[in-house]
Amino acid sequence: MLFFSFFKTLIDEQVIVELKNDMSVRGTLKSVDQFLNIKLDDVSVVDEVKYPHLSAVKNVFIRGSVVRYVHLPGAVVDTTLLEDATRKEAASQASKMGGR
Amino acid sequence: MENTDPSLLPSIIFTTAAQLVDCVDKKLLVVLRDGRKLIGILRSFDQYANLVLQDTIERIIVESMYSDIQRGVYIVRGENVVLVGEIDPEKENSIQLREVSLDEIYAAQQDEIDNRRRRELTKNSKLIDIGFSIDTQQEDMY
Numbered sequence: 001m002l003f004f005s006f007f008k009t010l011i012d013e014q015v016i017v018e019l020k021n022d023m024s025v026r027g028t029l030k031s032v033d034q035f036l037n038i039k040l041d042d043v044s045v046v047d048e049v050k051y052p053h054l055s056a057v058k059n060v061f062i063r064g065s066v067v068r069y070v071h072l073p074g075a076v077v078d079t080t081l082l083e084d085a086t087r088k089e090a091a092s093q094a095s096k097m098g099g100r
Numbered sequence: 101m102e103n104t105d106p107s108l109l110p111s112i113i114f115t116t117a118a119q120l121v122d123c124v125d126k127k128l129l130v131v132l133r134d135g136r137k138l139i140g141i142l143r144s145f146d147q148y149a150n151l152v153l154q155d156t157i158e159r160i161i162v163e164s165m166y167s168d169i170q171r172g173v174y175i176v177r178g179e180n181v182v183l184v185g186e187i188d189p190e191k192e193n194s195i196q197l198r199e200v201s202l203d204e205i206y207a208a209q210q211d212e213i214d215n216r217r218r219r220e221l222t223k224n225s226k227l228i229d230i231g232f233s234i235d236t237q238q239e240d241m242y
Contacts, residue, residue, distance in 0.1 A: 004114075008114060019182065019183075021182075025183075031113055031114060031118065031119045032114060033114050033115050033116045033118075033119060034114075034115070034116075035116065037116055037119060037149065039119045043185070052161060052164070052195070052196060052197055053129060053131075053137050053159065053161050054129070054185060055191065055195060055196070056129075056187050056188055056191040056192045056194070056195055057129055057185030057186060057187055057188065058185075058186055058187075058188040058191075059185065059186050060183050060184065060185040060186075061119050061120060061123070061149075061183060061184040061185075062182070062183045063149055063178070063181050063182060063183065065179070066133070066182045066183070
């Protein structure tokens with residue numbers, strides 16, 4: 001659940017979501033769920049000429065399974081915090097495994 | 101949601117249902133994994149993003165041409181959904197595409213598929229020449 005929590009801290013930030021078909025969608029992150037489905041507001045497609053069908057669309061729900069990358073603004077990511085959270089998550093995973 | 105501090109938001113908004121519930125009874129553009137674009141009114145959905153669309157049209161777009169086919173009611177299995185976009189009624193009529201007949205669009209679409217296949221074949225044979233093994237075909241057409 002680490003990445004789910006991480007994405008929740010990025011709500012209202014500008015992101016670019018790159019899909020597995022190379023299409024990139026820029027927008028404001030509005031919501032994310034456990035499958036890392038992503039909802040974006042005020043969307044614009046990076047290559048509008050190639051994907052004209054999205055020009056009249058104001059917000060999108062993108063299924064997590066088709067996402068390749070999410071480009072984030074570097075300034076909003078607290079890497080130290082993320083590292084700590086990763087260690088904690090790994091530790092809790094390890095203790096769960098040990099308990100079996 | 102007026103309140104934008106994520107730590108104060110109720111956790112309920114971070115579910116698939118909450119993301120899609122705003123879209124119910126609205127006109128949506130649904131892009132499927134096989135490249136189809138459906139435009140219809142969302143009537144129901146579930147946590148897998150299975151969707152029920154009413155008064156659906158399928159829009160085939162090739163370059164700057166498009167054509168619509170009346171389809172009716174659709175139940176879309178969630179795994180085939182790429183994205184669901186809410187259509188802004190104000191911008192809807194300002195699309196920069198030219199409507200053509202179905203025959204025309206089918207021909208253009210076939211050309212596009214043939215071109216893509218040809219490109220793929222050329223690329224694969226080049227890759228094989230330099231020692232790569234090609235064992236997968238591009239499945240996602242969207």
